[in-house]
Amino acid sequence: xxxxxxxxxxxxxxxxxxxxxxxxxxxxxxxxxxxxxxxxxxxxxxxxxxxxxxxxxxxxxxxxxxxxxxxxxxxxxxxxxxxxxxxxxxxxxxxxxxxxxxxxxxxxxxxxxxxxxxxxxxxxxxxxxxxxxxxxxxxxxxxxxxxxxxxxxxxxxxxxxxxxxxxxxxxxxxxxxxxxxxxxxxxxxxxxxxxxxxxxxxxxxxxxxxxxxxxxxxxxxxxxxxxxxxxxxxxxxxxxxxxxxxxxxxxxxxxxxxxxxxxxxxxxxxxxxxxxxxxxxxxxxxxxxxxxxxxxxxxxxxxxxxxxxxxxxxxxxxxxxxxxxxxxxxxxxxxxxxxxxxxxxxxxxxxxxxxxxxxxxxxxxxxxxxxxxxxxxxxxxxxxxxxxxxxxxxxxxxxxxxxxxxxxxxxxxxxxxxx
Amino acid sequence: xxxxxxxxxxxxxxxxxxxxxxxxxxxxxxxxxxxxxxxxxxxxxxxxxxxxxxxxxxxxxxxxxxxxxxxxxxxxxxxxxxxxxxxxxxxxxxxxxxxxxxxxxxxxxxxxxxxxxxxxxxxxxxxxxxxxxxxxxxxxxxxxxxxxxxxxxxxxxxxxxxxxxxxxxxxxxxxxxxxxxxxxxxxxxxxxxxxxxxxxxxxxxxxxxxxxxxxxxxxxxxxx
Ligand SMILES: Nc1ncnc2c1ncn2[C@@H]1O[C@H](COP(=O)(O)OP(=O)(O)OP(=O)(O)O)[C@@H](O)[C@H]1O
Ligand SMILES: [Mg+2]
Numbered sequence: 001x002x003x004x005x006x007x008x009x010x011x012x013x014x015x016x017x018x019x020x021x022x023x024x025x026x027x028x029x030x031x032x033x034x035x036x037x038x039x040x041x042x043x044x045x046x047x048x049x050x051x052x053x054x055x056x057x058x059x060x061x062x063x064x065x066x067x068x069x070x071x072x073x074x075x076x077x078x079x080x081x082x083x084x085x086x087x088x089x090x091x092x093x094x095x096x097x098x099x100x101x102x103x104x105x106x107x108x109x110x111x112x113x114x115x116x117x118x119x120x121x122x123x124x125x126x127x128x129x130x131x132x133x134x135x136x137x138x139x140x141x142x143x144x145x146x147x148x149x150x151x152x153x154x155x156x157x158x159x160x161x162x163x164x165x166x167x168x169x170x171x172x173x174x175x176x177x178x179x180x181x182x183x184x185x186x187x188x189x190x191x192x193x194x195x196x197x198x199x200x201x202x203x204x205x206x207x208x209x210x211x212x213x214x215x216x217x218x219x220x221x222x223x224x225x226x227x228x229x230x231x232x233x234x235x236x237x238x239x240x241x242x243x244x245x246x247x248x249x250x251x252x253x254x255x256x257x258x259x260x261x262x263x264x265x266x267x268x269x270x271x272x273x274x275x276x277x278x279x280x281x282x283x284x285x286x287x288x289x290x291x292x293x294x295x296x297x298x299x300x301x302x303x304x305x306x307x308x309x310x311x312x313x314x315x316x317x318x319x320x321x322x323x324x325x326x327x328x329x330x331x332x333x334x335x336x337x338x339x340x341x342x343x344x345x346x347x348x349x350x351x352x353x354x355x356x357x358x359x360x361x362x363x364x365x366x367x368x369x370x371x372x373x374x375x376x377x378x379x380x381x382x383x384x385x386x387x388x389x390x391x392x393x394x395x396x397x398x399x400x401x402x403x404x405x406x407x408x409x410x411x412x413x414x415x416x417x418x419x
Numbered sequence: 420x421x422x423x424x425x426x427x428x429x430x431x432x433x434x435x436x437x438x439x440x441x442x443x444x445x446x447x448x449x450x451x452x453x454x455x456x457x458x459x460x461x462x463x464x465x466x467x468x469x470x471x472x473x474x475x476x477x478x479x480x481x482x483x484x485x486x487x488x489x490x491x492x493x494x495x496x497x498x499x500x501x502x503x504x505x506x507x508x509x510x511x512x513x514x515x516x517x518x519x520x521x522x523x524x525x526x527x528x529x530x531x532x533x534x535x536x537x538x539x540x541x542x543x544x545x546x547x548x549x550x551x552x553x554x555x556x557x558x559x560x561x562x563x564x565x566x567x568x569x570x571x572x573x574x575x576x577x578x579x580x581x582x583x584x585x586x587x588x589x590x591x592x593x594x595x596x597x598x599x600x601x602x603x604x605x606x607x608x609x610x611x612x613x614x615x616x617x618x619x620x621x622x623x624x625x626x627x628x629x630x631x632x633x634x635x636x637x638x639x640x641x642x643x
Contacts, residue, residue, distance in 0.1 A: 005530040016518040319514045322475060323528040323576065324503020326496045413470045416510060 006329060009320075010337040013309065021341060024305045027298030028345025028396060029352055032388045035291030036353025039384045041360060042287045044377035046280045056151050056210070057269045058119075058242030059251040062258060064099060065265040066092040102238035105262055114246050114254070117150040119143055121240040122227035129191040129199065130182045137178070137192060138218045141227020144173075150244045153208070153221070160186040160206025162221075169225050172202040176209040177216030194230045202226070211367070295395045298345070302338055302399035310334060310407045317407055318415035331408035338400025339393060346392025350385050421487055422448040423584050423616035424472065429481035431467060441467050442479070443639040449584070452614040454606065456627040459636030465620045468636070469588050472618065473506055474498040486583055503532055507577030511589035515569055515576075517562035521548070524561050525576045532580050540579075547575040550605060567594050574602065578609070585609075587619040591626060603629065 014021045068090045074080055099105065102120060109118045122141030127134040144165040147153040153162050158176055165171050172190060174182075184190055186204055193199045202222065210216055222230075228237050245251060248269060255266035310317070317330055325333075361378040431442040441464045449455050457465050470476040472483065474490055477498070483490045485505055490498065515524050525544040529535060535543070548554040551571040556564050561572060570593065577585050585606075591599035603626060609615040610631075619630070627633050635642045 002531070002533055005527070005533075008530075009527075012518055012523075315514065316516050319516060320527075321499070322473070322502070322508055322510075322514070324499050324531055326499035328496065329499075329531070413476045416470075416475075416514070417466070 002329075003332075006332045007336060010333050010340060013313070013333070014337055014340060017309070020305050020309075024298075024302045024341045025345035025348065027301040028295070028342055028392050029349040031291060031294035031298040031395075032346050032349025032392045033352035033356065034294050035287070035391065036350060036384050036388050037356050037360075038287040038290055040353070040357040040378045040380060041376070042283045043381065043384075044361075044379040046283055047379055048373065048377040049279065053273050054248075054269060056156075057272055058151075059245040059248055059269045060243040060255045060258065061267045061272075062099065062105070062241040062243070062262070062264050063239060063267075064097055066097075068092050097239055098233070098237050099239065099241060099264065101262075102241060103236060105241060105264075106238075109241070109243060114250055115243060116246050117146060117244040119146045119150060119242045119244075120224065120238045121242055122224050122231070122233075122237060123239045124194065124227045124230045126192050126194045126230060128178055128182055129193055134193070135178060135181060136218055137220060139172075139192070139227055139230060140219065140221050141224040141230075142221055143224060144221065147221070150242075156208045156210055157206050158209045160204075162206055162208075164205035165221065165223060168203065168205065169223050170200075170202055171205045171222070172226075173206045173208055173221040174204050175216035175219050176207045177213055178218065178220065179204070179207050181217065192230070194232070196232075198230075198232075200226075200230060291391075295391060299395045299399040302341055302396055303403060306334060306338055306400055306403035307406075309337070310403050310410075313407075314410065314415050317410050318412035321410070321412040322416070327408040330410075331404045334404035334407045335397070335400045338396045338404065342392045342396025343389075345396075346389045349392060350388055353388065354380075354385070421451065422484065423451045423453070423486060424449045424618065425484040425487075426472065427482040427484075429468070429471060429479055429483065431464075431471065431476075431479045441639050442471070445481070445639075445641055447634060447641060449616050449618060451583075451616055452610050454610045454617045454631045455619070455634060456630040456632070457618065457620045457634045457636060458622070458624075458627055459642075463636045464639045465636055466588055469586055469618075469620055473508060473586050474502055503528055504580055505583045507580070507582040507585040509570070509573050509577050509585065509587040509590035511592040515561040515572055517560070519561060520558050521553070521561050521564065521572050522557040524572060525579055528576060529579045544575070544579060547578050548572070550578075551575050552601070567598050570594055571598070571602070574605070581613070582615070584616040584618065587617070587621075589620055589622065591621070591623060599623070599626065 072085075072087050072090065074085050074087060106118050106120060109115050119142065124139045124141060126137045126139055128137050144153065144162055148162055157173070160173075162173060165173055172192070174184065174190065179185070182190060184204055186206060188204050189201045190204055191199055192202055208216075208221070210219070225235070228235060231237065243254070245254060251268040251270060255268045258264065259266045320330055320333075321327070357378045357380065360376050363376050365373060365376040367373060425448040427446050429442055429445040430440070433439040433441055445468060457468070459465055467476075471479050474483070477495070481491070485501065490501065493501070515521075516527070519527070522541070522544055525547060526540050529540040529543065530537075545554060545557060548557055551574055553568055553571050553575070556568055556572075561569065564572070570590065574590065591602050594602060606617055606619070607629075610617055617630075619626075621627050
């Protein structure tokens with residue numbers, strides 16, 4: 001009941017000066033609209049760029065690295081301990097590329113709570129044969145259904161279906177670059193040889209395009225079994241284990257643990273793509289800086305208008321106080337005006353933001369990188385809209401705070417005497 | 420005996436620009452249903468006293484009772500409620516909210532009080548306006564009526580919560596003699612029919628002569 005009276009008074013105040021109210025609300029509208037648009041667009045773009053690499057990168061990749069022994073034999077000898085040792089032309093140690101006991105590691109990883117998916121990979125070198133020419137090939141033996149599930153392989157398939165690989169041990173998903181070089185289309189047979197010269201005819205079931213031309217020229221996907229056959233190895237032969245975690249942030253810790261546990265090399269997505277984090281961060285920073293600036297400008301507008309209003313409304317304030325409205329009531333009258341402006345302007349801002357975002361999301365956007373993307377990426381995360389309206393209310397509350405406190409403290413006697 | 424309003428040894432000082440003792444030891448009471456007028460030379464402190472009695476000015480020494488309830492040292496919020504419910508005001512200058520209609524102006528204090536439904540309040544407000552003969556102006560914006568009409572709207576507003584006491588600072592100051600007469604009659608009947616108390620500052624001798632009692636002030640004191 002009491003709030004009803006207060007709101008009806010502030011409504012009358014707002015409606016009787018529509019122009020000022022509209023100007024104040026529009027300030028908020030532009031601030032919030034800009035925030036929503038910038039965030040939707042920037043995070044949409046971030047998502048796209050991240051997707052370009054991050055989504056395709058395992059959070060932790062386990063493999064055996066060929067590297068020189070950390071301790072050279074001469075250092076072990078007590079005889080030369082006193083001397084300065086110089087070893088030239090250190091060569092990598094002869095070691096196995098296969099992960100020792102890979103199946104046990106996979107079984108262990110699958111049981112971990114923070115692990116979303118584990119996929120074994122068999123890497124194999126080889127050549128695409130086209131008549132007498134040989135093109136270098138890097139074949140990834142994968143479980144294609146899992147690649148689709150965890151690494152969005154589907155998004156990069158430009159022709160054919162990735163799933164067709166699953167049912168066919170003599171099939172291959174060819175990079176678009178290689179396919180162009182070999183003048184091959186989906187459904188054709190491509191001859192692939194391994195380093196020792198054995199030739200395998202494989203049926204091309206799909207083309208993929210990663211956006212990185214050099215990769216598209218050499219990399220292709222086959223079944224694990226196919227890759228093992230190419231290398232002449234048994235079913236226990238695994239070169240890489242890719243791990244996708246529930247939270248990407250956990251990767252460094254998990255990697256450290258695994259390195260210790262299995263005496264293996266573990267690379268995290270963060271190490272592999274350090275520059276992407278920085279890019280996302282800076283884009284977010286810019287979005288926030290611009291919207292906050294706009295909102296501060298809008299806030300000053302509201303502050304000004306309320307100050308003017310209170311100055312104009314001295315008489316009203318004195319009357320209200322004389323007839324029994326308390327200082328708090330008067331304060332609420334002006335504060336509620338600020339908040340109403342914020343609410344109105346904020347909601348319009350959300351609409352504006354949504355409208356423009358929708359518009360942008362229909363603008364054509366052609367990129368080699370992501371063949372399945374046809375228009376600008378927009379992130380319609382409801383969170384931006386919630387933050388936007390909260391932002392609008394908080395900033396108008398702050399703008400209204402001081403003027404309304406001034407109104408609360410006006411002494412009616414002074415005003416009445418002043419007549 | 421119960422009093423509608425009682426002031427005990429009220430003193431007030433203005434400290435700026437120089438210390439100035441405006442009200443000196445003011446003590447008096449008003450009975451229920453009594454119609455009292457205050458007279459005195461310009462600048463003798465009548466308005467200042469009225470602001471204190473109406474609880475708007477709390478910067479004074481002494482004690483103030485309304486309906487035997489001590490008001491001195493109550494919090495501003497408590498005083499607001501007392502003003503809202505028990506005291507009606509009419510000032511020399513018509514104080515109305517200019518963006519609201521006449522009817523809304525009259526209704527506002529009752530809405531603040533919040534004891535009646537919107538319909539009841541509207542009905543009450545209309546009957547007060549009728550009492551003052553301006554019910555035909557009810558839906559006009561209060562900035563669009565004449566000075567005399569505004570004065571009567573202010574009186575209707577003072578009456579809306581059926582207060583115990585109405586205070587007026589030259590309430591008939593800018594009414595013509597016919598309207599002033601009219602307002603006097605309304606005041607008189609309110610005291611007689613509803614037991615309302617009235618305290619009115621006036622410079623109008625004829626007006627004062629017809630009230631129950633005249634308090635004369637001079638130089639910050641009550642002379643008689
Ligand atoms: N804010 C103030 N600061 C200092 N002195 C003041 C202030 N307000 C009023 N005064 C002084 O207090 C005295 C009483 O003023 P007040 O308004 O009560 O007179 P009044 O009796 O109502 O006069 P009038 O009949 O002309 O309305 C005057 O001398 C005036 O100069
Ligand atoms: Mg005066």
